[in-house]
Amino acid sequence: MRAFLISVFTLAGLAVQSVLPASANAIWVDYQVAVSPVKQTEVINAFNKYKSTQTGRAFPGIMFLNAQVANGPSPATHNLAVVYENQKEWETRSAAISQSPDFLGFQAALATSGQFVSETVYEHVVGFGKNAEDSKQFIGYGVNVRNPARYVELMKASAEGPDSLSGLASIDLWAVKAGGSPGVTHLVVVGVESRADYLSDPQTKRVLPDFQRQLSRVRDIVGVTYVDAISITGQLGSAQIRN
Numbered sequence: 001m002r003a004f005l006i007s008v009f010t011l012a013g014l015a016v017q018s019v020l021p022a023s024a025n026a027i028w029v030d031y032q033v034a035v036s037p038v039k040q041t042e043v044i045n046a047f048n049k050y051k052s053t054q055t056g057r058a059f060p061g062i063m064f065l066n067a068q069v070a071n072g073p074s075p076a077t078h079n080l081a082v083v084y085e086n087q088k089e090w091e092t093r094s095a096a097i098s099q100s101p102d103f104l105g106f107q108a109a110l111a112t113s114g115q116f117v118s119e120t121v122y123e124h125v126v127g128f129g130k131n132a133e134d135s136k137q138f139i140g141y142g143v144n145v146r147n148p149a150r151y152v153e154l155m156k157a158s159a160e161g162p163d164s165l166s167g168l169a170s171i172d173l174w175a176v177k178a179g180g181s182p183g184v185t186h187l188v189v190v191g192v193e194s195r196a197d198y199l200s201d202p203q204t205k206r207v208l209p210d211f212q213r214q215l216s217r218v219r220d221i222v223g224v225t226y227v228d229a230i231s232i233t234g235q236l237g238s239a240q241i242r243n
Contacts, residue, residue: 027090028083028174032068032076035114040067043078046109051233053100054065060089062133062234065215069226076117079227085236093182121186122178122240126152127172128159131238135170140225142184147218148175151186154214163207169198170238171211183222195226 035043047065062083068074083088097103126170145151155173159166170191176184192198 014074015133024086026083026085027087027177028081028122028124029090030120030121031080032074032117032120033078033080033110034075034117035077037077039113040078042122043113046106046113047080047233048229049109050106051231053102053105055100056106059234060093060236061085062232062236064229065140065231066227067230069228071107071225071227072223074117078230083234083236083241085240086088118179120181121164121177122174123148123177125173125175125186126155127170127238127242128156128164129166129168130170130191132170132172132189132241133232133237135193136229137192137195138227138229139190139192139195140227141188141190141221142183142223142225143180143186143188144183144199144222145185145219148185150213150218154211154218158211163211165204165207165211168192168201168203172238172241182209182211186219 006083006144033043044065049061051059061082064079066079066081068077068079071077086091152173155171158164159171165171170189172189172191174187174189176186190198198204
């Protein structure tokens with residue numbers, strides 16, 4: 001876990017900077033963590049305490065602490081999703097808080113609660129629909145995209161008109177920039193109030209099967225995850241991320 005804590009905003013950022021091209025798109029750094037069930041409350045308390053500190057309140061991006069509901073073979077039980085407006089913001093913030101007493105306290109609290117599993121860096125590609133920050137539950141589709149340009153076209157085409165899911169969910173496409181699971185090139189994140197309500201909605205049932213068939217021409221689904229939002233902090237919203 002200590003390696004995870006050190007890398008959250010410092011070593012991981014420095015290591016990946018040499019891999020990523022300069023980008024004005026939003027950057028999402030995702031940390032997967034395995035937490036003992038008896039320690040979950042301590043993790044939540046540590047996160048909530050940190051976001052109330054001066055350093056936490058000043059965070060210019062948005063940060064999600066999520067519980068993994070279904071995560072396949074991965075031992076991770078939670079993930080910390082940290083989203084920055086762009087890569088430069090990520091670099092600047094990483095350097096600024098590396099010696100912050102507030103952040104070091106957050107590190108110390110987490111160190112006793114879990115073990116780091118993996119980290120992945122994503123770059124935002126396209127998104128539409130409701131605001132992700134208002135979602136309580138998420139569905140993540142890990143996909144292997146054979147034709148990225150065509151995939152983006154199909155995603156954009158689905159954002160408007162009678163066959164759009166924009167009114168039912170937040171939908172964002174993220175490209176893997178570093179790390180990640182083998183074979184996964186992109187992650188589609190669908191944010192909803194309730195997965196059950198979304199998947200059973202007549203509009204979803206009518207639109208989603210055909211949409212998935214179109215997408216299957218240019219991508220394969222590698223895996224699906226379900227996560228629930230536990231706590232959120234930050235100033236960055238979907239409107240800025242999708243610009």
